[in-house]
Amino acid sequence: MEQALFRGRRDRKLADGIAVRLEGIAKRFGDTLAVAGVDLDIRNGEFFSLLGPSGCGKTTLLRMIAGFDEPDEGRILIAGQDMRGVPPYRRPVNTVFQNYALFPHLTVEQNIAFGLRMKRMPKGQISKRVGWALELVNMQGLETRRPHQLSGGQKQRVALARALVNEPEVLLLDEPLSALDLKLRQELRVELMNLQEQLGITFIFVTHDQEEALVMSDRIAVMNRGKVEQVGPAEDVYELPKTPFVAKFLGDSNLIPATALEPRRVRTPLGEFVLDEEDALTPGQEVLLSIRPEKIRLFRDRPSLPNVFQARVDDIIYTGSENQYLLKAGGMTLVTDTLNQDILEPGHDEFTYDETVWVAMTPEKLVVVGEAR
Amino acid sequence: MKRLLAVYSWAILAFLYLPILVIVVLSFNKSRFGVSWTGFTLDWYARLFANERVLEYLANTLIVAVVSTAVSTVIGTLLAIGLVRYGFRLKRFLRYLLYVPVVVPDVVMGISLLLLFDTVRDTIGWPRLSLFTIILAHISFQVAYVTLVVRARLMLLDPALEEAARDLGATDWRTFLEVTLPLISPGVVSGALLAFSLSLDDFVVTFFTSGSGSTTLPLYIYGKVKTGITPDIHALSTLMVGATILILLLGLLFWRKGGTK
């Protein structure tokens, strides 16, 4: 996981005020509870991501903000206004759809002008605004093309321009990059981030791609089964997962069952560990610990560090820039990523299959993610 | 094997066209009786156009086709939209009802409408069998076809397009006018063309729902076949086949232009 990238957004100054407030939102489709009680505050000018696997309710939530679906319970406030009963065409939000939903019978220019035309803006003004929007997304010269003559990336830009030209309070993006290939996706990420910073519009970004969310967002809400599992800045969500789901969904994670012996001391199948938890545990409490693969350190000789134990190298997976070791210890399999260790421990890559190694788990990287079930 | 298939298939296509071709050729044949070629003539066409009754029947046929197509296209398109866009009670029932005119033999369709018109007339003294009843009857089966054709097109339509329009500030009505209708127009046009040719083609339902003074061309041809064919019927048939091909090509052109799919 490229941590450097998402650190860059940590200290962005945001304006005060709430752009979108969700209060106790619930939505049911037939027998399934798509959204099961969500409370969220999304700040003005924030790049906010709804992250989760498919079917977690993130798109439903977005559709309710857009007005395509009405919540069964709860309230949606946009810029302080209750949106109950307000149709999509009267809401101060615009959407970038997953497959762009560009009008195939209209040109690029006509697509972008659509929203302004609906507002009955004078013709001269419309063409000025459309020109501005085309420039914003670098699509000058393609005004008269039709959607089927555009590449995926170009469609994406038109979809963005079509939404942004209306100057919405909030821009809703429903997996806008998922249909593009990797390289284009990475380019457009940067463009989207720059655009958002430049315009200062609140973005609500739905994605199932954790890397995308981590790289781009000011804050992330991780959703699972219609509920928000954790909300916070990208780094917090990644480094300090609060639930096993978050730990597993955002990158790889090793989950270790543990029983508290003392407020900061636990027994695990791998041995007794000390923790750096702020919330002390009650002795006897059964919990789950999480540690990221790249936070596990390996040594040939016993290091003088806390939380060390021995393990056997069960498998080695080469993934280009990284080596993954699968370790067996205490009846468990642990995954490690050796990217960071390259720098710290030269010569570690000599570990071979079936070798016995020393493993160290730094207390501050060992996070309690929930009660063991 | 491939060759055999080709020969077989072209033979079948020849079988499909042979009878029509014979009629076309005979319409230009001088001979009044029999099928031997005695020279080229346009007499039969001239005679056809001089026949005021035929012109009246042609007018009847066209009035029925145009009016019934117009009404059924509007009703059918709206119904298709309703069926695809909204859930409601009785929807399933309505969908089954839609298939009835498609699958019921046209004799049954004809006599059922005859019964309806007869029952209503017995009760309120109106309507007598006329062009009006033929139009009502034609609409009844046309609606089903138009709805099914337009519905097929609508189901290809990404619902996100309509949502996008609403998201961009279009009211329901403007969404329909600016997005839905242009995008389903190939379906609407081909539905209309289908309805039009079904109306032109129909003999059986018309047979049961027409009255005196409401003879259409198919009824006229039927009567002539029963009493004795004359070459001017060949000429009439040739013209009708020509018109059919023209309508079809027009429809094809529009479909190509309107839809890329």
Add this chain to the structure above:
Amino acid sequence: MRESASPWQTLQRLLVTVGPGAFWLLVFVLVPSVLILIASLMSRGNFGQLVLPLGLHNYVRFFTEPLFWEIVGRSLWIGFWATVLTVLLGYPLAFYIAGHRHKQVLLLLVIIPFFTNFLIRVYAWIVLLQREGVVNAVITAFGLPSANLFPSTFAVYLATVYTYLPFFVLPLYAAVERIEWNQLEAAYDLGASPVRGFWEAILPQTLPGLLAGFLLTFIPAVGTFVIADLLGGGKITLIGNLIQQQFGAAQNWAFGAAVSMILMSLVLLGLWLYARAQGEKGLDELV
């Protein structure tokens, strides 16, 4: 569409879109169907009109007279064999069209007769088959005696196949277009002979289209009265002719309605069997 709209708005939209069509279908399809049912239970008046009493007598008459059994049997028989002939002609044709470079053009060639006036197509066969017709002209030119081709059962078969061939080819063609040919390659790869490969890999893929086409041919072939009327020379009575006669010359609407009900139930039986084989989705494929 799941929309944010008040129930009142939704009702309004429903009334505008579904309203007219539903009204039309109810008044001109459902009510007439019910009327047939009622009429079939009534009796014949002195002038052929419908009068009370109600009863099952029309059905009793139909099922107790062998003549009517014969008519139903003949309709099904002719309809079935005409359809089988149509399948034999149309099935290879659909493959040929689908595999042709100019398949759009060939498809148009099938569609044109489909849209050509039904009556003209039937009448063309009279011109071809009658005593002084084209076929006999050709035959006698070779010095052979002229044949009695019209009116005849043969003529009825011929015109029926001719009329409904496009009805069969078009839905089948749609199925042939969707065939995944790599299934045939897979079958060959697994050791199937060409015949076996076709039977196991291709035929099942065309089955929905084949069934739809069969039904679309069979139902009108059983129900038509015009073909038998014109090409059978009034000597071949099918169930459709029987109905037409009751509403025409015989002036017995009540009995005609009963026969219509019986024809309808035959059709529904066919559709039911089809729906069982295809699932409800199959009904859409019919059009």
